[in-house]
Amino acid sequence: MDTQLGLIEQSFNVRYSVWVREALDDLSGSFTTTDPCISGHPIVYASRGFLKMSLYSRDEVIGKNGRMFQGPKTNRKSVMEIREAIREERAIQINILNYRKDGTPFWMLFRMSPVFNKEDGRVIHFVGVQVPILQKHRQSSSGFGRNGVNLCEDGVFASRRREVCSDSVAELARFLAMDSVLGSDDRELEVDEPSEASDLEMRNAVTAINNTLSVLTHYSELTGRLVCGKRCCLSGMGLLGSSLNISLGRIKQSFVLIEPHLPDMPIVYARDVFLKMTGYARHEVLGHNCRFLGGVETNSSTIFQIKESIRTEQACTIRILNYRKDKSKFWNFLHISPVRNASGKIAYFVEVQIDESRKNQDKQGLSHKMRQCSVVGAVKAAVRSLSMVTDTSNS
């Protein structure tokens, strides 16, 4: 848990200069920032307005996933739409029912936007703004019946909705009006059907997101690690999307991904446990070939076996003598397996390391072989699924 909180601290501190929290605290309105690169995609910052609205204390929400505010009457399709926006790294605006700490539900207009690393176009954070929808704006159902529903059943609705990230407030108003029509032909308990946000509420959401983005941008200038609200650079070659990062982040064991199509087959992803095991920092391993783990006493025939495994695209399990950064030695019980993307081609090799001296330290009672299989299984499933999005543009 401590390390998780450490990561959350770092998530902000690495990127922005010291006064960023104070500056954000000075902004009015309810908003949160989440970090998709940390396991569980947790909230790393919550504004005063958010805490006031949700009735939680800061400690109760930092480190938690935004789903903690959902409840039994939260529309599952809306949740899915937000999940999709995260996966596709795009903005979204949607009406959703959330729950306060005391269990009371309330409708809010949720607007979320990714924050990009200016240099490589990677998603660093998501900013989410929550504007409570006042009851007086609730749509009365009398004006719309089945006809109203049928009007937007022509299929145009769903596709246009995806463009909600458009900045035009007027456009937004139109989509949201349609949205409320769709769900409004039913006189129901208040929480059952979506409330409609007023123009003012929608403007407030846009303003809040822009204010937050400009604070984040400003305070990133001072660290030299610039962020921006629009993806400025698409050269993020070899970088993993945030949704893949989220999936891989759930795996708790040591592994790295290597990219066989790049020169010298560099590591493109390294799990925290791997860094801990070897003593290196992330930037010291990313972009480098795994050979830095070898040393004078490492058996060259074992290294050859690894190369052969990669050349023939076959999985293999070996025992190899490796060196930590501090030059101390350890026997690495290593498993290597090809990982294919959605088109069935090899995208990565996954290398799963188990420090032989700790081989049997598993509270789950799973054998080390089974633990290696779990990592390979989870990585294969994640890479295959998450490479399906990108293929849409090609086909």
Added chain:
Amino acid sequence: MLRIRRVPTVVSNYQKEEAEEGARQGGGCGRNCLNKCCILGAKLPLYAFKRVNKIVTEKTLLGDENKEPPVDFLDSLLLGEWEDRMQRGLFRYDVTACETKVIPGEYGFIAQLNEGRHLKKRPTEFRVDKVLQPFDGNKFNFTKVGQEEVLFQFEASEDDEVQFFPNVPIDVENSPSVVAINVSPIEYGHVLLIPRILEGLPQRIDRESFLLALYMAAAAGNPYFRLGYNSLGAFATINHLHFQAYYLAVPFPIEKAPTKKITTMTDGVKISELLNYPVRGLVFEGGNTLLDLANVVSDSCICLQENNIPYNVLISDSGKRVFLFPQCYAEKQALGEVSPELLDTQVNPAVWEISGHMVLKRKKDYEEASEENAWRLLAEVSLSEERFEEVKALIFEALACDNGDNGGVSQSFIEKQDVTPQSVEEVEALNNGSHPSMVPGKQECIVLL
């Protein structure tokens, strides 16, 4: 009697030998199967899930997060065991080498080219006009699979905590439910959940088994791990009770389809109807407890099977949303009403296809895959609007009937379904929750009844 000819999917390596079965009957069969001949002393991992009778809010789940489960159900156990079987070469092909893509369009249908799935098998005749058929122990069933194809046992925990045991003898008396691989996977991690495997249950939904399936979706805790069910006559090939499941981190078109609420039951289960989707169907979500949702859905399924209406079920969103589709494709096929063009694709529109994940057998179909083609195929599966209204009325009538009964009938129902309540709390939950009923004064009910 209506019959269709189709190539059955090989789900177990032991299914292929069915023809030679007769000669081998009786005595230790030497295949290390799950029958009496081999099961004595057999061991398997056991995952015991936690029963949640209270409202499953994210907040209560959150409390559990701090107390880490002994093993991660999906990533560590299911996918790990699956990968192990893959390294042992138990599958008929490497599904990760099968090309797959999201078809451009509004819904994002998913197409997979799978040329290996239906090879080496002759077409077989299937009776499609009887949704309920008795179990036949002489035909292939899951007790005949090799133990190496079984990944683990899955049951309710006795002490209300998630538990995991890496190696537990199969307790024949206790009627274990197991998770086994499908040797013809349509995605990485494709498995079968076989409730009370040794009881030889036919493919037929009952409350207890459906609840088990919902618990499995909840245990996986990942919205992209879905379970599916095909009734006989709706492309189930094996008449031995089973659900299918796999993980695919892509939204299914069905999950994106707009819905319109029909009603909310007194136990909080919301029932909606799919709008603007090629297959007409119902969506169930919410409910005060997982049991409420399970009961409303299983009662609807029971109504359909008792009325001899073939159907498919999709459990999505970690067990929070369930889709139910009555269908009539096989019937149309048997009556010669499906166009040869569609039949040529040999696509069997079962639960995954209906949900928008199309497994295509011919390269040509894969290359030409479009939203329009997918839509055209699925439209053939759907009931007509008129028939769907009739079926809907049947379902709501059945659900409302439960409402008319009183507590006494509740007990007899439980006995009939052979549910053994494990705790006082559960008895209460069953008593309170097992009779979903309409919210009084709902206009919709009057229209439907």
